[in-house]
Amino acid sequence: MALILGIETSCDETAASVVENGRRILSNVVASQIDLHAPYGGVFPEIASREHVLKIIPVIEDALKDAGIAFRDLAAVAVTHGPGLAGSLLVGVNTAKAIAFANDKPLIGINHLEGHIYANWLELSTKDTKKHEEKIFPLIALIVSGGHSEIVLMCAHNDYRQLGHTIDDAAGEAFDKVARLLGLGFPGGPAIQKAAETGDPNAFALPRAWLTDPYNFSFSGLKTAALHLVRKLDNAALPVADIAASFQAAITDVLVEKTIRAAQEHHVAQILLAGGVAANARLRAQMIARAPVPVLIPPPQLCVDNGAMIASAAWWHLERGERSGWDLDVVTSLRLQSTDERGQKANG
Ligand code: KG4
Ligand code: ZN
Numbered sequence: 001m002a003l004i005l006g007i008e009t010s011c012d013e014t015a016a017s018v019v020e021n022g023r024r025i026l027s028n029v030v031a032s033q034i035d036l037h038a039p040y041g042g043v044f045p046e047i048a049s050r051e052h053v054l055k056i057i058p059v060i061e062d063a064l065k066d067a068g069i070a071f072r073d074l075a076a077v078a079v080t081h082g083p084g085l086a087g088s089l090l091v092g093v094n095t096a097k098a099i100a101f102a103n104d105k106p107l108i109g110i111n112h113l114e115g116h117i118y119a120n121w122l123e124l125s126t127k128d129t130k131k132h133e134e135k136i137f138p139l140i141a142l143i144v145s146g147g148h149s150e151i152v153l154m155c156a157h158n159d160y161r162q163l164g165h166t167i168d169d170a171a172g173e174a175f176d177k178v179a180r181l182l183g184l185g186f187p188g189g190p191a192i193q194k195a196a197e198t199g200d201p202n203a204f205a206l207p208r209a210w211l212t213d214p215y216n217f218s219f220s221g222l223k224t225a226a227l228h229l230v231r232k233l234d235n236a237a238l239p240v241a242d243i244a245a246s247f248q249a250a251i252t253d254v255l256v257e258k259t260i261r262a263a264q265e266h267h268v269a270q271i272l273l274a275g276g277v278a279a280n281a282r283l284r285a286q287m288i289a290r291a292p293v294p295v296l297i298p299p300p301q302l303c304v305d306n307g308a309m310i311a312s313a314a315w316w317h318l319e320r321g322e323r324s325g326w327d328l329d330v331v332t333s334l335r336l337q338s339t340d341e342r343g344q345k346a347n348g
Helices: 034-040 045-067 086-102 112-121 171-181 188-196 220-232 240-265 281-290 308-319 339-347
Strands: 003-008 013-020 024-032 076-082 107-111 139-144 149-156 159-165 270-274 295-297
Touching: 003 045, 003 086, 003 112, 003 308, 013 045, 013 308, 024 045, 034 045, 045 086, 076 086, 076 112, 076 308, 086 107, 107 112, 107 308, 112 139, 112 149, 112 270, 112 308, 139 240, 149 240, 159 240, 171 188, 171 220, 171 240, 188 240, 188 281, 220 240, 240 270, 240 281, 270 281, 281 295
Parallel strands: 003 076, 076 107, 139 270, 270 295
Antiparallel strands: 003 013, 013 024, 139 149, 149 159
């Protein structure tokens, strides 16, 4: 039995969790900073890192207490070392190093996006029962968060090939910006979803950017179209629900269509959704309804940032004997890599 402490501080959540063998969550503590950033309509980096400093030790102590274990019971300490905000990442990485070093435990640096993918291996995660098969690879993962929108092909654990990415805004960023435009507050994704419940998704024809590259995304045109629409309409009687529903339909149509196309082209066994935007009810429903293969999606609370997903991703690295050195550094624009790329870097 391997217990891993997963620490996550890449953005605005201070999170720590203890996970057994990459799957069973023994504790999962998240200190959210949403209220602190809400007045700014987005994450304020300086405030985020200062708050992480205040919260990191109590959050880790709570995670150990909830799991009923001590540092000596751990098999490893895992931490997000990128991508993310430099000052925020540093708090997690330095704390993880101190705990691992002082307790003579392996340190494992994890890519935040890899963590989002591995939320799907946590036991709480739901399986679409349509046609579930044991065979899990190859698979297509759609990672959609506040900072990223990527379509990734995985042929084995911890082995990633990026097929497409956003060329401008991330999906979550588009949700957040349009929510601000509509006066719906921060974070925008859940607010737009809520407003859209009573709206008509066909009320306004907002653009879907298909692009020549089939797996890349662009959401800035959609954002601008929403801005022009709001300016054109009467502000006193803005049809917020209809705009929110039309925007949500436009963005999720593109995410679903491109993911399914990638799944078909690569003859994959399943599709995984990951990242904060994967909490979106329309995206989840449409993907399950339209996908020709089973779809795995973490429950909404595991789609957003948490430490359990970091501990889960780390377990497969630990199984292969992979460790990080004490010189592990934060990499604000860290990319997902294939096993070969990681091996080449370690060798040279
Ligand atoms: O993965 P995450 O917690 O943090 C990053 O790594 O960025 O994702 C946060 C993003 C925010 O942009 C938020 O608006 C979006 O996920 N989000 C949603 C929903 N819940 C969170 N977007 C659409 N619908 C939701 N229900
Ligand atoms: Zn995230």
